[in-house]
Amino acid sequence: xxxxxxxxxxxxxxxxxxxxxxxxxxxxxxxxxxxxxxxxxxxxxxxxxxxxxxxxxxxxxxxxxxxxxxxxxxxxxxxxxxxxxxxxxxxxxxxxxxxxxxxxxxxxxxxxxxxxxxxxxxxxxxxxxxxxxxxxxxxxxxxxxxxxxxxxxxxxxxxxxxxxxxxxxxxxxxxxxxxxxxxxxxxxxxxxxxxxxxxxxxxxxxxxxxxx
Amino acid sequence: xxxxxxxxxxxxxxxxxxxxxxxxxxxxxxxxxxxxxxxxxxxxxxxxxxxxxxxxxxxxxxxxxxxxxxxxxxxxxxxxxxxxxxxxxxxxxxxxxxxxxxxxxxxxxxxxxxxxxxxxxxxxxxxxxxxxxxxxxxxxxxxxxxxxxxxxxxxxxxxxxxxxxxxxxxxxxxxxxxxxxxxxxxxxxxxxxxxxxxxxxxxxxxxxxxxx
Numbered sequence: 506x507x508x509x510x511x512x513x514x515x516x517x518x519x520x521x522x523x524x525x526x527x528x529x530x531x532x533x534x535x536x537x538x539x540x541x542x543x544x545x546x547x548x549x550x551x552x553x554x555x556x557x558x559x560x561x562x563x564x565x566x567x568x569x570x571x572x573x574x575x576x577x578x579x580x581x582x583x584x585x586x587x588x589x590x591x592x593x594x595x596x597x598x599x600x601x602x603x604x605x606x607x608x609x610x611x612x613x614x615x616x617x618x619x620x621x622x623x624x625x626x627x628x629x630x631x632x633x634x635x636x637x638x639x640x641x642x643x644x645x646x647x648x649x650x651x652x653x654x655x656x657x658x659x660x661x662x663x664x665x666x667x668x669x670x671x672x673x674x675x676x677x678x679x680x681x682x683x684x685x686x687x688x689x690x691x692x693x694x695x696x697x698x699x700x701x702x703x704x705x706x707x708x709x710x711x712x713x714x715x716x717x
Numbered sequence: 718x719x720x721x722x723x724x725x726x727x728x729x730x731x732x733x734x735x736x737x738x739x740x741x742x743x744x745x746x747x748x749x750x751x752x753x754x755x756x757x758x759x760x761x762x763x764x765x766x767x768x769x770x771x772x773x774x775x776x777x778x779x780x781x782x783x784x785x786x787x788x789x790x791x792x793x794x795x796x797x798x799x800x801x802x803x804x805x806x807x808x809x810x811x812x813x814x815x816x817x818x819x820x821x822x823x824x825x826x827x828x829x830x831x832x833x834x835x836x837x838x839x840x841x842x843x844x845x846x847x848x849x850x851x852x853x854x855x856x857x858x859x860x861x862x863x864x865x866x867x868x869x870x871x872x873x874x875x876x877x878x879x880x881x882x883x884x885x886x887x888x889x890x891x892x893x894x895x896x897x898x899x900x901x902x903x904x905x906x907x908x909x910x911x912x913x914x915x916x917x918x919x920x921x922x923x924x925x926x927x928x929x
Contacts, residue, residue, distance in 0.1 A: 661912075668905065668909065671891065671902055671905060671906060671909075672906075672909065674890055674891055674892065675887040675888060675890040675891050675906060676887060676890060677890035678886055678887045678888060678889035678890025678891070679883065679886055679887050679890070680886065690883055693880065693883060694883060694884075694887060697880065697883075697884065697910075697913040697914075698909075698913065700873075700912070700913045700917070701909040701910065701912045701913035702909075703917070705912070705915070705917075705918075706917075706918050
């Protein structure tokens with residue numbers, strides 16, 4: 506299942522051009538508004554609605570993002586950057602088990618907020634990004650984190666990165682009417698996944714036995 | 718989330734008409750073939766393909782199921798009957814924790830085999846069945862089973878039936894190329910869900926603490 510990593514990571518950790526702070530504020534407001542609207546309404550939401558929600562004029566919006574496609578691509582790139590930051594944050598934690606738990610919680614939260622956007626992006630621009638390198642990076646980083654977490658004795662010894670991919674893939678099956686319900690369901694899901702991965706006391710290998 | 722129970726149960730536990738054994742064999746073969754083809758190809762698979770796979774003549778197929786709709790409805794009813802049998806089997810186990818584990822494993826397996834069929838059926842015949850009574854039955858039965866499983870000390874004390882519904886809903890997010898890969902993923906998923914629900918030794922309430 507390693508070919509199905511649901512959250513590939515981008516190769517560009519920083520935006521290309523530094524901006525003055527007021528311009529950066531407008532840019533962030535546009536991106537926040539676009540992210541929220543793309544996630545709830547899909548990619549067809551009109552540019553004027555994004556400007557309205559961001560509380561900027563249409564001229565400001567089009568100066569920063571001359572086309573809808575450039576805005577969609579930037580939101581996607583930001584999201585991929587956030588995925589990379591989540592993995593790096595997990596790796597940076599001196600407590601590897603806590604780092605792994607944070608990766609699970611933050612990834613579920615990110616996807617509960619952006620539900621639908623990534624899939625809509627991938628369906629609309631299937632060849633926009635080559636994820637090979639990002640997938641390699643993420644899989645290697647998560648494997649290192651898992652190895653360290655096992656050394657602490659708190660991650661089940663039969664854990665593989667495929668288990669994490671499986672549970673993040675399953676997370677996409679969670680549907681709920683409102684954003685609040687979806688976020689609550691995602692948080693509970695992350696909590697249960699963490700407990701599923703936890704080493705069971707007194708067991709040398711894997712979980713506590715099938716029905717034991 | 719109790720309004721989203723993904724596996725409602727039917728009110729009819731037995732087929733309406735007993736059949737002679739050769740007729741029953743043909744009927745079962747047609748239903749097996751239809752179940753497999755609907756699950757992999759969708760509801761549009763031609764009747765002649767179902768007859769071919771079942772190794773019965775078209776006349777035999779149409780004698781038992783004069784229309785595609787009657788066959789689709791019967792496959793669905795059988796599947797719902799199987800859902801009810803799974804819940805009843807869990808309740809009948811004198812070891813309630815083992816019964817709950819079996820409900821999780823068998824439901825995941827059923828849905829890995831029939832992936833797509835239930836959703837296609839519900840989309841095509843949205844008003845065909847009223848699930849209110851079945852949902853009530855399943856929720857009550859699972860709540861009773863969970864109560865008894867908690868008394869054994871092996872089910873986490875903060876478990877609710879919503880947790881089970883959440884994890885079964887998430888199961889639908891698992892996609893995989895081949896049936897074999899999907900079944901393996903479903904089995905691993907069921908195993909992890911069971912471990913997520915397991916009471917952690919030495920804890921009075923719920924799981925072992927967030928990041929502990």
